[in-house]
Amino acid sequence: MKKPQWLIVGAGAIGLFWACKLQKLGYSVHLVYRSTSPKKKITLEALANEDGQQKITSSEHKIKSFLAQDLSKQYDKVLLCTKAYDLVDAFKQVSDHVTEDATIACLCNGMGAQAALQKALMPKQILWAGTTSEGVLKINENHIKHTGLGDTYFGQWLKDTETKDFPLDSFVVPNIHQRLIEKLAVNAAINPLTALFSIHNGDLLEEQFHPLLNATLTELASVFTNPKFIYAEQSKHLTLDNLTNRVNTVAQLTRLNRSSMYEDFRLQRPTENEFISGFLVENSPVELPIQSLLYNGIDFPLLSEEIKKKLLSMT
The missing domain is CATH 1.10.1040.10 (N-(1-d-carboxylethyl)-l-norvaline Dehydrogenase; domain 2)
Incomplete structure (x- = not known):
C-alpha cells in the first residue's frame, strides 16, 4: 500500500525536523527548498526522554527535495515551515501543485500571516494553523540537532467552515488561537x-x-x-x-x-x-x-x- 504523502515547504530547522518526524510516522515526504538543497540524506540528532533521562540519538533520513519549479505532481497535504513574512509567497510558489481540497498546515511565529494565508487558499482548502515549542538547531544544510523538547499544536483556523479531520490527530487542539x-x-x-x-x-x-x-x-x-x-x-x-x-x-x-x-x-x-x-x-x-x-x-x-x-x- 502506498504511503500517504506530505509536501513540506521550507528547509530551515523546523522544516527539516518535521520532514524527519513525518517520515518516522510512516508518511512519504517531499521537501521544497528555496536556495540551499538539504541533499538526499538529513541527519537528525534527536532529543528524547527515556525513563526520565534525556538522551541524544542520531538517525539519517532519505528525503526527496525539490525547488518549487521542479515539482510535477499534486499534493493533498502541505506543511509550510517558513518565516511569517514568507508564508503567503511560499504557498503561492507551490499552489499549482496542491489539490483544490488539500489540507494546508503552517508553523510560523506571530500573528497575521495565518489570516493572510487563509485569503490565498481556494474555497475547499482547509487551513490548520500550528505552533511549536520544540527547540531545533540547523547545523548545516542537511544536519539538524534537537536542542529542547517541546509541544506542537495544530487547529483549524476558521471554525465556521467545513470540519475536516487533520491527518495528525494527536497534535490537534480545539483552541489554536489561544x-x-x-x-x-x-x-x-x-x-x-x-x-x-x-x-x-x-x-x-x-x-x-x-x-x-x-x-x-x-x-x-x-x-x-x-x-x-x-x-x-x-x-x-x-x-x-x-x-x-x-x-x-x-x-x-x-x-x-x-x-x-x-x-x-x-x-x-x-x-x-x-x-x-x-x-x-x-x-x-x-x-x-x-x-x-x-x-x-x-x-x-x-x-x-x-x-x-x-x-x-x-x-
Whole structure:
C-alpha cells in the first residue's frame, strides 16, 4: 500500500525536523527548498526522554527535495515551515501543485500571516494553523540537532467552515488561537528585547533588566486582558502574573539560546517583527509605548541605540 504523502515547504530547522518526524510516522515526504538543497540524506540528532533521562540519538533520513519549479505532481497535504513574512509567497510558489481540497498546515511565529494565508487558499482548502515549542538547531544544510523538547499544536483556523479531520490527530487542539496568542505573548517580551540589547534569553532574568521586563509584561497584560482586544476571549487569562510565569519559565529553559529575532537582527536579515510587535501595536485597543519602541528599534536599526536609552529611562 502506498504511503500517504506530505509536501513540506521550507528547509530551515523546523522544516527539516518535521520532514524527519513525518517520515518516522510512516508518511512519504517531499521537501521544497528555496536556495540551499538539504541533499538526499538529513541527519537528525534527536532529543528524547527515556525513563526520565534525556538522551541524544542520531538517525539519517532519505528525503526527496525539490525547488518549487521542479515539482510535477499534486499534493493533498502541505506543511509550510517558513518565516511569517514568507508564508503567503511560499504557498503561492507551490499552489499549482496542491489539490483544490488539500489540507494546508503552517508553523510560523506571530500573528497575521495565518489570516493572510487563509485569503490565498481556494474555497475547499482547509487551513490548520500550528505552533511549536520544540527547540531545533540547523547545523548545516542537511544536519539538524534537537536542542529542547517541546509541544506542537495544530487547529483549524476558521471554525465556521467545513470540519475536516487533520491527518495528525494527536497534535490537534480545539483552541489554536489561544495557543498562538500565548506564544505571541512570550515572543513579544523575549524576542525584541534580546535582539535590541544583544543578550541571550536567560540574561533577561538578570537584575538590571527586571524593571524593563516587568514594564513590558505589564503593558502586554493590559492588551490581553482588555475586553476590546480582537482575541480577548482567547487571551483574557494572560494576566501580569500569568505572563510573568510564562516568560520567566521560557527564558530559564532557553537561557543559553539566542532568540530567532536576535539572530536575524544581528545578521541583518529580515525579522518577524511585523507579526509580533507590529501585530500588537496595530491591533491593540490601548496605547503601547514599549511595544512601539521595540517595533521601531528592530525595524530601524540606526535608531536602536537611541531607543534602548528611551526604554531604560521609562522604567
